[in-house]
Amino acid sequence: MSVPILKLGDVLIASIQLEQTDAELLALRDRLTGQVGDARAQGVIIDVSALDVMDSFATRTLRAIAYSSRLRGAHTVVVGISPEVAFSMVQLGLELGAVSTALDLDDALAQIEEHRRSEHRRA
Amino acid sequence: MSTGVPDARRITIDRDADIVAARQAGRELASQAGFKGSDLTLIATAISEVARNIVVYAKRGEISLTLLDEDNRRGLQVVAKDEGPGIPDIEKAMRDGFSTGGSLGLGLPGARRLMDDFEIESRLGVGTTVTLRKWVRRG
Numbered sequence: 671m672s673v674p675i676l677k678l679g680d681v682l683i684a685s686i687q688l689e690q691t692d693a694e695l696l697a698l699r700d701r702l703t704g705q706v707g708d709a710r711a712q713g714v715i716i717d718v719s720a721l722d723v724m725d726s727f728a729t730r731t732l733r734a735i736a737y738s739s740r741l742r743g744a745h746t747v748v749v750g751i752s753p754e755v756a757f758s759m760v761q762l763g764l765e766l767g768a769v770s771t772a773l774d775l776d777d778a779l780a781q782i783e784e785h786r787r788s789e790h791r792r793a
Numbered sequence: 794m795s796t797g798v799p800d801a802r803r804i805t806i807d808r809d810a811d812i813v814a815a816r817q818a819g820r821e822l823a824s825q826a827g828f829k830g831s832d833l834t835l836i837a838t839a840i841s842e843v844a845r846n847i848v849v850y851a852k853r854g855e856i857s858l859t860l861l862d863e864d865n866r867r868g869l870q871v872v873a874k875d876e877g878p879g880i881p882d883i884e885k886a887m888r889d890g891f892s893t894g895g896s897l898g899l900g901l902p903g904a905r906r907l908m909d910d911f912e913i914e915s916r917l918g919v920g921t922t923v924t925l926r927k928w929v930r931r932g
Binding site: 689690691692693722723724725726727729730752753754755757758761762763764 | 809810812813816817820830831833834835837838841842845848889896897899900902903906907
């Protein structure tokens with residue numbers, strides 16, 4: 671089953687419901703990157719709370735989503751990294767690069783609002 | 794006492810869905826061994842890394858999971874075995890950030906950090922066997 675992508679104003683919200691295979695994560699990356707342009711999105715939020723692990727592949731894929739979204743003008747925020755998953759990512763040596771993180775959806779939306787304002791200031 | 798649950802599992806790895814199956818089986822067995830919370834995630838993550846190495850580098854292999862019960866301690870052993878091309882330079886492969894497969898290069902060194910014991914045997918043209926163990930912390 672593919673991950674549902676919801677649209678809230680100019681924000682895309684990908685809510686991962688199930689464990690994802692590598693191919694499914696890559697498909698999510700491609701769909702999100704496409705939809706950022708189609709929807710002229712300012713923000714992308716990815717909820718990873720249903721993932722039991724964030725291994726090197728999942729991390730690399732989230733980083734790729736964030737980088738390509740940024741090139742298309744959108745800010746990416748990952749929400750729902752559990753304490754166990756965070757601890758394991760540290761042990762593994764993973765870094766999220768351009769990916770911002772938030773504890774919940776409110777915080778993620780606030781970050782995207784901040785990004786939108788700073789873009790306006792620059793424009 | 795028999796609970797009807799096997800204390801060992803073997804999972805054939807030859808496509809990316811098997812990576813998910815292997816780490817889920819590992820989490821189940823680890824929980825049976827008495828691991829809790831973050832240890833379950835560490836074990837599942839380590840299995841995910843070694844299982845992906847099989848898919849990426851060898852195409853096909855097997856993960857064996859075994860409950861360990863010795864000297865009053867319990868643990869889980871993970872053996873990832875393939876008959877792939879083998880690793881030309883193990884020392885390099887164990888270094889953070891080294892990858893020939895276009896990845897982050899954290900698979901093997903990361904798996905070693907996530908677990909308590911780590912052994913690797915690899916012969917060119919014969920295959921690679923990675924053995925990981927983690928022990929339940931007492932107290």
